[in-house]
Amino acid sequence: MKYLFILGRNSELSKEEVRAFMEKEENKILFEKKEKNALFLETKNPIKKEVVDFLGGTISIGEVLEEGTWKELFTKLDKKQIYLGESNKLNYLIWNFSEDNSYNQISDYLKARFRSEKLKATEKHASGFIKTQEGEEVRNLRSPNVEEEFFIFGDKNKIYFGKIIQKCDYEKIELRDTKKPVRRPELSISPRLAKILINLSQVKQDETLLDPFCGIGVILQESLLQNISVVGIDRDKKAIDGCKQNLIWFNFDKNKYKILNSDSTKINLAEKFSGIATEPDLGTILKKTPTPNEAKKTLEDFEDLMIKVINNFKKNLKPNSKIVFTSPLIRLHTGKRISCNGERISNATGIKIAPGFPIDEFREGQIVGRQIFVLNR
Structure with missing residues (x-):
């Protein structure tokens, strides 16, 4: 065909x-x-x-x-x-x-x-x-x-x-995104990007996906719409409460999801997962271009966070599973964009970056864009 x-x-x-x-x-x-x-x-x-x-x-x-x-x-x-x-x-x-x-x-x-x-x-x-x-x-x-x-x-x-x-159907996607009870436009990823991350994880229907930084649940909702079970974690209690409200509003089967208010660097889970798809904290929302030192500090903090989270959850991942996450892509005064050290994350966790990744995702004029990483377990 x-x-x-x-x-x-x-x-x-x-x-x-x-x-x-x-x-x-x-x-x-x-x-x-x-x-x-x-x-x-x-x-x-x-x-x-x-x-x-x-x-x-x-x-x-x-x-x-x-x-x-x-x-x-x-x-x-x-x-x-x-x-x-x-x-x-x-x-x-x-x-x-x-x-x-x-x-x-x-x-x-x-x-x-x-x-x-x-x-x-x-x-x-x-x-x-x-x-x-x-x-x-x-x-x-x-x-x-x-x-x-x-x-x-x-x-x-x-x-x-x-x-x-x-x-x-853009209207349908926009409707479900704007009509849900809790929204965080400045922090949450779009349903479009959420679906991309889920597909890159290759988690299938009736399998379970983990989102260690679930926020108000955009990745969770898009996974559940594909009949993928989910576990979502976030240390922000307000975000977790909003996530629960949103999933209830969608009328998803409560047996298909679990939401936890906890720290993904420390929580100990017994479940096994077919993959991870997540958008971690990309750092402080910037209204002006940072200095090189400020950008470097943001990226190093992000690397430290991801190393801790991946090392915490890699025991919970099934063989051949994938870890998909976004990372900050920061524009400097020169116009150059700098990103985190993916090799440092890979070396510290023992999980290799998939061929062809990371891929940049940003809009012209945006101070903080994203890089999309896929790691192969």
Whole structure:
């Protein structure tokens, strides 16, 4: 099966999340290729219908309908019903990820095709550009009001044409984040990033995930929505009370979660966990750029904290499990961003950093961003 994943602003992080998710689902990737913010995958098995709801870094997913040279592609498409709707009015969009920028050929084909089928079809265009984490400018990923979205991917030797079959429901995610009883916008991570961390941990349904710095429970809620059991710990009593309120508001099965007001550097747990996903304390919220010495102190304190926490819980981790966490990425006056010493954490805990990590996650102008670490037990 062949699919196209249209990735979010941080396409490198999103790509690693998709890879981890497929591995967790035991759906082998037979071939992959990335072009700008699009990831083309050939997988051994079909993907599930609700996959995009579980992914934090994917905007939409398309399925390849036909492939070949342009001549072969058009011959195949002539024999295939492309539009399956009942209305004779159609607004559609084409995502262009072809290397030779051959958008005009598919655009002209679809216009002629829909005209021959007596459809009142109008091609819409995504307006504006956004800057990705990698500094590239790509078309705005939020599409206008359309009934169908198509895509092309490839080069002059082989073009893949397909249709978007799954789209991220931003309104639903925002609603559940803003309507819950307790929020901490300045401290809590987004549901999007929470899902990415969970998927990178590769904890499966009916397994148990540990969050040693659970706060008001964003990672816990997103795990429970995937039918993953959780244990959450935080030494902040107010945060723990808020976490309990939020999980009750979601009406989760109370047998699926345990919330503890304790210190993750010291607490002794008997349970075994399939993985850890967490956002620790990233340091004081900064309104102005710190000095190099202040930044260095913040990063060293963070390293000390993570070494203690990982050493405390590594006995509770099942074999081959993963530890996923965010760390501070601090911008100095020079514009340079500095991060914690991951090798120091790895050496002091005896747990190796996964290939390809850490990955930066920040927005332009942000003083404290994040690095995403994955450690392999």
